[in-house]
Structures are given as C-alpha cells and as structure tokens.
Amino acid sequence: MATLLQLVLAGIGMGSVYALVAIGFSLIYKVTGVINFAQGEFAMIGSMSFWLLQSHGIPLVPALVVAVAIAAAVGAAIGRFVMYPAAQASVLTLIFITLGLDTALRGLGTLVWGVNPVAVQAFSGNGVLHVLGAVVPTQNLWIFGAVVIVAALLYFLLERTYFGQGMTAAMDNPTAARLYGMNPLRFGLYAWVLAAAIGAFGGVVFAPMTMANTNMGLELGLYGFVGAILGGLDSLPGAAVGGIALGIVTSLSAGYISSDWADGVAFAVLLIMLLVRPQGILGTSLNRRV
Amino acid sequence: MQTEWLLEVEGVTVAFGGIVAVDDVSFRVRAGEVLGVIGPNGAGKTTLFNALTALVPLSHGDVKLSGASVSGWTTHRIARAGIARTLQTPEIFPQITVRENMLAAILSRQTPWLIAVGLGLPSARRCEARAGEEADRLLRDSLLRDEGGRLAGDLPFGHQRLLEIYRALALDPRVLLLDEPLSGLTREEAGVVLGLIRQIRGAGRAVLLVEHDLPSVLAVADRIVVLAEGRLIAEGTPAEVQRDENVRRVYLGREAGQERAAGQGGMAQ
Amino acid sequence: MSRQLLGTARNPAVQALLVLAIPLALGLVVGPYWVSELTLVGMYTLVVIGLNLFMGYAGQVSLGQAGFFGIGAYAVGIASTHFGLAPWIGLVLGMVLAAAAAWLLGVLALHLMQHYLALATLAFGIIADVAFQQLPLTGGNSGLYGIPAFTLNAIGFLALTWGAVALGSWFTNRLVRSGTGSLLEAVRSSEVATALMGADPATVKRQAFIVSAVLAAAAGGIYASWEGYIDPTVFTFALSINLVLMAVVGGLRSVVGAVLGAAGVEAINQILKFAGASLAPATSGALQLTIYGLALVVIMIYWPEGLVTGLGARSRARRTAGPQLPLQSVDGHERDGGQVVDGAQRS
Numbered sequence: 001m002a003t004l005l006q007l008v009l010a011g012i013g014m015g016s017v018y019a020l021v022a023i024g025f026s027l028i029y030k031v032t033g034v035i036n037f038a039q040g041e042f043a044m045i046g047s048m049s050f051w052l053l054q055s056h057g058i059p060l061v062p063a064l065v066v067a068v069a070i071a072a073a074v075g076a077a078i079g080r081f082v083m084y085p086a087a088q089a090s091v092l093t094l095i096f097i098t099l100g101l102d103t104a105l106r107g108l109g110t111l112v113w114g115v116n117p118v119a120v121q122a123f124s125g126n127g128v129l130h131v132l133g134a135v136v137p138t139q140n141l142w143i144f145g146a147v148v149i150v151a152a153l154l155y156f157l158l159e160r161t162y163f164g165q166g167m168t169a170a171m172d173n174p175t176a177a178r179l180y181g182m183n184p185l186r187f188g189l190y191a192w193v194l195a196a197a198i199g200a201f202g203g204v205v206f207a208p209m210t211m212a213n214t215n216m217g218l219e220l221g222l223y224g225f226v227g228a229i230l231g232g233l234d235s236l237p238g239a240a241v242g243g244i245a246l247g248i249v250t251s252l253s254a255g256y257i258s259s260d261w262a263d264g265v266a267f268a269v270l271l272i273m274l275l276v277r278p279q280g281i282l283g284t285s286l287n288r289r290v
Numbered sequence: 291m292q293t294e295w296l297l298e299v300e301g302v303t304v305a306f307g308g309i310v311a312v313d314d315v316s317f318r319v320r321a322g323e324v325l326g327v328i329g330p331n332g333a334g335k336t337t338l339f340n341a342l343t344a345l346v347p348l349s350h351g352d353v354k355l356s357g358a359s360v361s362g363w364t365t366h367r368i369a370r371a372g373i374a375r376t377l378q379t380p381e382i383f384p385q386i387t388v389r390e391n392m393l394a395a396i397l398s399r400q401t402p403w404l405i406a407v408g409l410g411l412p413s414a415r416r417c418e419a420r421a422g423e424e425a426d427r428l429l430r431d432s433l434l435r436d437e438g439g440r441l442a443g444d445l446p447f448g449h450q451r452l453l454e455i456y457r458a459l460a461l462d463p464r465v466l467l468l469d470e471p472l473s474g475l476t477r478e479e480a481g482v483v484l485g486l487i488r489q490i491r492g493a494g495r496a497v498l499l500v501e502h503d504l505p506s507v508l509a510v511a512d513r514i515v516v517l518a519e520g521r522l523i524a525e526g527t528p529a530e531v532q533r534d535e536n537v538r539r540v541y542l543g544r545e546a547g548q549e550r551a552a553g554q555g556g557m558a559q
Numbered sequence: 560m561s562r563q564l565l566g567t568a569r570n571p572a573v574q575a576l577l578v579l580a581i582p583l584a585l586g587l588v589v590g591p592y593w594v595s596e597l598t599l600v601g602m603y604t605l606v607v608i609g610l611n612l613f614m615g616y617a618g619q620v621s622l623g624q625a626g627f628f629g630i631g632a633y634a635v636g637i638a639s640t641h642f643g644l645a646p647w648i649g650l651v652l653g654m655v656l657a658a659a660a661a662w663l664l665g666v667l668a669l670h671l672m673q674h675y676l677a678l679a680t681l682a683f684g685i686i687a688d689v690a691f692q693q694l695p696l697t698g699g700n701s702g703l704y705g706i707p708a709f710t711l712n713a714i715g716f717l718a719l720t721w722g723a724v725a726l727g728s729w730f731t732n733r734l735v736r737s738g739t740g741s742l743l744e745a746v747r748s749s750e751v752a753t754a755l756m757g758a759d760p761a762t763v764k765r766q767a768f769i770v771s772a773v774l775a776a777a778a779g780g781i782y783a784s785w786e787g788y789i790d791p792t793v794f795t796f797a798l799s800i801n802l803v804l805m806a807v808v809g810g811l812r813s814v815v816g817a818v819l820g821a822a823g824v825e826a827i828n829q830i831l832k833f834a835g836a837s838l839a840p841a842t843s844g845a846l847q848l849t850i851y852g853l854a855l856v857v858i859m860i861y862w863p864e865g866l867v868t869g870l871g872a873r874s875r876a877r878r879t880a881g882p883q884l885p886l887q888s889v890d891g892h893e894r895d896g897g898q899v900v901d902g903a904q905r906s
C-alpha cells in the first residue's frame with residue numbers, strides 16, 4: 001500500500017512536469033494548428049539557464065525569472081522568424097520545421113552549455129516529507145505548485161483579460177478572428193512566447209530532481225506530447241490532466257514492471273489512446289474538417 | 291428487392307452539436323430523373339449531400355440505393371455502390387495532368403495492389419492498360435479533349451469544375467450529386483454542363499442538382515425539392531414549386547424575382 | 560536530341576541501371592574508406608526511397624522508420640547468431656516481419672490525420688527501440704556480435720546494396736508513373752475527393768507504408784550483415800529524424816533526390832568529422848545537430864518540396880504551363896494538407 005502511494009506521489013511529481021510541457025504544446029496547437037516537436041527544448045533551456053545563473057550565485061527568484069525570460073525570447077524568435085515565413089506551409093512541412101527546430105535547439109544548447117549533466121540545488125533544500133508512510137521530496141511540492149500557478153495564471157489571462165479573450169477567440173474561430181481584424185500570426189507569436197515560458201518554468205522546477213543536461217528536452221518533449229494527446233490536444237485542462245496521468249502510469253509501470261520498459265509503456269498508452277479515443281480524455285473534436 | 295425508386299432518403303437528420311443542419315428530410319428519386327435541390331444559403335443542401343456520401347454521420351434516418359440501405363457505409367463503399375458526387379469547391383488534383391486525374395478516378399474502383407503495379411505483374415498491367423483506354427475514351431468525348439496533358443492546376447476555373455464532373459462520371463454512377471456545378475462557369479460552359487446532365491438522365495441515371503441559378507434548375511429539373519433551415523418545405527414539379535406559397539415566402543419571393551430580373555443565365559451568388 | 564536524352568534518363572530501367580553502375584564504378588576507383596562510405600549511403604538511400612513513396616507521394620509522415628530498419632537488422636542478427644540460419648533467410652524474415660508490423664500499425668493508425676499519424680509512427684519507433692533493448696533474443700544493450708556477412712569483400716557489399724537500391728528505385732519509379740501513381744497523388748492531394756471516387760485512402764496509404772517498411776527492413780538487414788555487429792544505440796528516434804532529413808533535403812518526390820539527400824547528409828557528417836577533429840567529440844556532435852536542424856528548418860521554409868524536387872518542379876511548370884498563369888488556389892482555400900469539403904464545413 002505504501003509502495004502504491006509512493007509510486008503515485010512520485011508519478012504526480014513527474015507528471016506535473018509533463019503537464020507543463022503538455023500545456024505549452026496544446027497552447028501552440030490550439031492557436032496555430034502547429035504540432036511543436038520542439039516544446040521539450042524550452043524546458044531544457046529553462047533548466048540549463050537556471051543552473052548557469054544559480055552557479056553564478058544569483059538567488060532563486062531572479063534566476064527563475066531570467067531563465068524563463070530567456071526561453072520566452074527564444075520562443076518569440078521562433079514565432080517571429082520561423083513561423084511568419086512558414087505561415088502558408090502545409091501540415092507536413094510544419095512537422096518537419098518543428099522537428100528541425102528541436103534538433104537545432106538541442107545542438108545549440110550543447111554548444112552553449114556543454115554535454116555534461118549538471119546538479120541544480122533544490123529550492124528548499126533536500127528535505128523530504130512523510131505522507132502516510134510515503135516519502136516525498138519537498139521539490140515535488142514546488143513542481144506541483146508550479147502546475148497550479150500556471151493553470152491559475154492561464155485561466156486568469158485567457159478568461160479575465162481583454163488580451164486573453166482575443167486569444168481565446170483566435171483559438172476557437174481563426175476565421176472569425178481574422179474578420180474582426182485580429183492578426184492570427186500575432187496571436188500565434190504570443191502563443192509561442194507563452195508556451196516557451198511555461199515549458200521553461202517546468203524545466204526550472206524540474207531541474208533539481210534530475211541531473212539537468214542538454215539532451216533532456218527530447219524526452220520531456222515526447223512525454224509532453226503523449227500527455228497532451230492523452231488529455232486531448234485541443235484542451236488546456238486536458239493537457240494538465242493528461243500529463244499528470246501519464247506521470248502516474250509511467251511511475252506505476254516502472255515500479256511494478258520495470259523501469260526499462262517505462263518508455264515502451266508510455267508510448268503503448270499513446271497508441272492505445274489514438275486507437276480508442278483519438279480526441280483524448282477532455283478533447284472535443286478530432287478534426288472539424290471532414 | 292425490386293423497387294421503382296433508385297434513391298430513397300428517409301427522415302435524414304444531421305445535427306452538429308446544437309445546430310440541426312438537416313432536419314427529418316425525406317424524398318425519393320427515380321432512374322432517369324433530374325431532381326433539383328434548392329434553398330437559401332445555409333439551408334443544408336451541401337450537408338444533405340455530405341450525409342448521402344457519409345462525409346458526415348446521420349443522426350437519424352436512412353438512405354437506400356435501389357431498395358438497399360447504404361447508411362452506415364463508408365464514403366468509398368457508397369461511391370462504389372454507385373453514388374458519385376462533386377464538391378461545392380472543386381477538388382481536382384492540381385499537381386497531375388487532366389488525363390492522370392481521370393486515370394486516378396477510373397482506377398479508384400479497383401484500387402490495384404501497389405506491389406503488383408510496381409513489379410509490373412500481368413494483372414496490374416492489364417488493369418492499367420484498360421484504365422488508360424477508358425481515360426482516353428472519356429476525354430475524347432469531353433470538352434477537355436485537348437487538355438489531357440495539362441496540369442489540372444493550370445486549368446481555368448470552369449474547366450476544373452468540368453474535370454471534377456467528368457471524374458465523377460468515370461465512376462459510372464447510378465446517382466450523381468452535383469453541388470453548384472454552374473457557379474463560376476461561363477455561359478458556354480454552363481450550357482455544356484446542362485447538356486451533360488440531360489445526357490446522364492437519358493442514360494437512365496438520376497441526377498441531384500444543387501444550384502443557386504434558378505432558371506437553369508427550372509429548365510433542367512423534372513422535380514424540385516426546396517430546403518429551408520434544414521427542413522424540406524416543398525416538393526413538386528418546377529411549376530408546382532414556383533406556385534407554392536411557402537417557397538415564395540422563404541425563397542423565391544426574395545431571390546428568384548431579382549434573378550429573373552437580372553436575366554437568363556444570371557448566376558446566383 | 561536533349562529532350563530524347565532526358566526521356567531516356569527518366570526511364571525506370573535506365574535510372575535503375577545508372578543507380579547501380581555509378582556507385583559501382585566509383586567504388587572500383589576509390590579507396591576502401593570511400594567504398595564503405597558509398598555502401599552506407601546506399602543503405603540510407605534504400606530507406607529514403609521508401610520514405611519518398613510514403614511521404615512524398617502518399618503525403619504522410621513516418622517518424623518511426625528506424626524501427627523498421629532495426630527489425631530488418633535484428634532479424635538477420637537473431638536468425639544467424641541464435642539459430643545459425645543464413646543471413647539472407649534472416650533478411651527475408653525481417654522484411655516479412657516489417658511488412659506485418661507496418662500492416663498492423665497501418666490498420667490501427669492510418670485513418671488518423673497527418674499529425675496524429677506522425678505521433679503514432681513516432682510511438683512505434685520508440686516502442687521498437689525499447690523492445691530491441693529489452694527482448695531476450697536481442698542481446699540487450701550490448702547487442703549482437705559476429706553476424707555473418709553475405710559476401711566477403713567490400714565491393715561485393717557495395718554491389719549488393721546498390722543493387723537493392725536499383726531495384727527499389729525501379730519499383731518506385733514504375734509505380735509513381737503509372738495510373739495507380741496518380742491515385743497515390745490523389746490521396747496526397749485530397750482524401751475526401753479520393754474516397755468520393757471509390758478508393759479507400761487508408762488502403763492506399765497502408766500499402767505505401769508497407770512498401771516503405773519493407774525497404775527499410777531490407778536496408779537494416781544488409782546493414783547488420785555488413786557491420787557484423789548491432790546494438791540498440793543505432794535504431795533510435797535520432798536515426799528516424801536523420802532519415803527524414805535525408806528524404807526532405809533531396810526532395811520527397813525523386814530517386815535522384817533520395818540519392819543526393821542521403822549522400823548530402825552523409826557528406827556533412829564526414830566534413831564535420833574531419834573539420835571537428837580538432838574539436839571535442841561532443842562539440843562536433845552538437846555542431847552537427849545544429850546544422851542538421853537549421854538546414855531542415857531553412858529548406859522547409861524556402862523549398863518545402865526539397866532541393867531537387869523544388870528545382871525540378873519549377874522547370875516542369877515552365878514546360879507545361881500554357882498561356883494561363885497557374886491557378887494555384889481557386890478561392891483562397893488551402894490546397895495542401897487541408898481537406899476542405901466546402902466553406903461551411905470549415906467554419
């Protein structure tokens with residue numbers, strides 16, 4: 001029983017990171033229709049920037065803010081200099097473009113930060129909590145808190161601000177948004193910035209849980225997709241739910257089967273989901289076009 | 291089961307979430323008949339065609355071809371059973387030639403094994419050769435006879451529409467659904483299409499014609515059904531429909547009068 | 560005269576012969592190092608020709624081709640080291656197994672839209688890689704050693720590899736230039752219109768997928784026997800991406816593009832290896848990733864048809880366009896990828 005709880009709690013921690021990646025992924029998909037294979041690299045950029053700043057003695061909060069800002073700048077650059085000229089590209093072409101971005105960012109990251117894994121200090125020391133016999137690192141609370149904060153901020157931004165309402169309109173009905181004089185490319189750019197910032201935030205809070213390295217983005221990105229698809233590509237709450245569910249599933253399979261098969265299980269779950277419910281847990285429509 | 295009706299549409303309903311785009315529509319079509327389907331923008335005409343070809347699922351109702359239900363079938367199976375269709379926005383294959391467009395349509399029925407074609411097995415060769423002859427024959431009798439070697443995407447719009455109609459005819463359909471086949475055509479091209487429609491009917495097939503250009507519909511249709519807001523509000527011969535009170539109110543009174551004034555061949559939209 | 564020459568050069572059999580003869584002739588004059596490079600490029604080209612068919616002509620995306628490559632390689636490895644079977648038996652088994660896997664994946668996932676399909680093939684590739692690491696017969700992370708070779712000398716392997724490429728190119732060229740090839744183009748262009756003509760787009764896509772899987776498995780089988788040693792680090796997502804890069808760099812719709820794409824990417828590899836000799840290996844690896852990634856982005860933005868096909872298409876358009884200007888998009892509806900039934904349905 002304690003093992004089960006332990007595994008579930010660990011899964012929620014890891015799943016919260018996937019959730020943050022997945023939210024960014026869904027955001028870009030909803031606003032621009034692009035499947036962003038480079039989403040995990042924003043988390044990598046967040047982690048590595050944070051490490052670099054921290055290792056220069058910069059305190060937690062400023063380091064966090066700057067790391068997120070760096071990733072957001074990268075997201076803005078992509079949104080502006082890659083997505084504007086590619087605005088008319090086909091689905092196929094856009095898939096290749098974001099795959100190329102993923103590869104390039106991973107390469108650039110390694111050129112900047114090197115290949116060696118680095119140790120990042122936990123936000124509040126290496127303490128643990130005991131919950132009904134299960135042991136939870138305090139950093140897990142930070143990670144879970146990050147999801148809650150991001151969800152709340154996103155909700156506020158999208159539902160309660162004028163800017164957010166424009167964005168929501170652009171997501172729900174791009175044609176109408178254009179008719180009302182909104183520039184979908186501009187909202188696409190905002191989506192890239194937001195998604196990059198959210199992904200980087202995930203990377204920063206996750207960094208102390210692992211040895212951060214420049215290759216971590218690919219795997220985080222892939223798990224983020226699986227989470228987003230599980231939850232429903234076109235649903236932001238779905239992305240959060242899907243990411244956390246995926247974290248629990250992989251944690252349980254690692255605990256009860258073998259961690260060697262964790263990747264296999266995660267992607268088998270994806271295949272099964274695509275089979276039985278391709279629109280995901282909370283997604284609405286698979287495709288509006290027949 | 292023998293029946294005099296080629297196509298029977300029984301209580302067909304299509305709902306998108308809360309919007310009921312087609313609401314309990316029933317009508318029947320005989321072989322050799324042209325049925326005009328008219329109605330204002332958004333009446334549900336295209337959605338009706340989408341339902342008949344399984345591009346959208348039926349919420350209720352049944353569709354029968356020669357007495358046998360085809361509801362629940364996939365799009366391609368319905369096409370093979372004999373219901374062909376064109377789209378409101380033509381979907382030709384722009385990057386291959388006109389003749390290759392026809393070839394694709396002819397070969398669709400059999401869908402040869404790719405392996406057999408690549409290896410050049412005799413069965414595949416025979417199939418390809420027959421398709422080639424058929425494509426040439428169909429093109430020879432068409433308005434596109436000199437354009438077989440052109441990229442379909444390079445054709446003027448009217449000829450793209452024509453190509454889509456010829457492609458549908460390559461299926462040798464029993465029922466042909468045409469969604470606004472005249473819109474965007476020159477008067478000359480429109481004349482060709484109307485001639486084609488009469489020819490198809492002559493061969494004992496049925497044509498369902500959605501068209502905003504009322505004079506043309508009145509001229510070519512044997513019977514007309516009128517849709518408004520998803521419902522079938524009138525059905526009858528062109529003369530009956532023109533006299534119908536409901537129709538005058540929701541449709542003819544507003545649009546046809548203006549069109550008639552604009553003169554013969556004036557295109558709606 | 561030159562037109563006639565061009566016509567001859569486009570004949571599938573002539574192209575196949577050239578595809579075999581040129582690398583072989585090169586192999587006879589260059590040193591052993593380049594013979595082995597040419598052989599490797601041939602294996603990649605074989606996979607890329609399959610990807611051409613599936614991505615360029617059928618218009619789909621596969622991000623799991625390394626999985627099929629691995630199935631071919633492990634079939635040869637396992638059949639020979641565990642069961643003492645001749646490598647060519649393993650090769651045939653691998654191709655059959657890959658066909659079966661592709662068929663199953665096709666049944667499960669090919670009704671999905673392009674990006675969902677991309678993710679499904681990605682999932683397949685990763686599951687295959689995990690299976691290579693974990694299954695009892697694959698030798699786990701240490702891999703399989705001592706896989707026997709088909710033939711003993713390097714030129715023999717060169718001929719075998721490029722012979723397979725020649726066969727693959729002959730097959731694909733015949734297919735795409737046939738009437739059935741037009742049907743493939745129909746599926747790529749509009750699945751709705753294809754279904755309305757009476758063809759099941761999923762059947763067509765599945766067949767193209769199976770062909771691409773079989774070609775990848777053949778290449779993998781040859782690779783295992785040529786290298787004599789395989790381990791799971793080869794058959795990763797990174798390889799799948801590399802193969803996609805090779806396919807799109809050259810152009811998704813031509814055999815020449817496939818050869819040039821595979822050769823070009825491998826050439827970048829080699830240049831970076833030489834140029835990077837003074838750098839740390841990690842740095843040169845990162846440089847390679849950066850260049851690959853940026854190349855993919857730039858090429859896809861400016862030449863989405865690939866370099867070779869892009870230029871070829873331009874000259875073809877010039878030849879075929881009549882007095883009218885090409886009518887790209889009739890009324891602003893997207894033509895590529897979008898499957899638009901009519902305006903109402905998109906809103």
Ligand SMILES: Nc1ncnc2c1ncn2[C@@H]1O[C@H](COP(=O)(O)OP(=O)(O)OP(=O)(O)O)[C@@H](O)[C@H]1O
Nearest residue numbers: 306309311330331332333334335336337338903904
């Ligand atoms: N896929 C869909 N999802 C949601 N609503 C739809 C869909 N397709 C059609 N509709 C709605 O159904 C109604 C009927 O549309 P339809 O296209 O069938 O009309 P129509 O009679 O063909 O009009 P037009 O003459 O303009 O072509 C419209 O209100 C349309 O917005």
Ligand SMILES: [Mg+2]
Nearest residue numbers: 335336378901
């Ligand atoms: Mg319509």
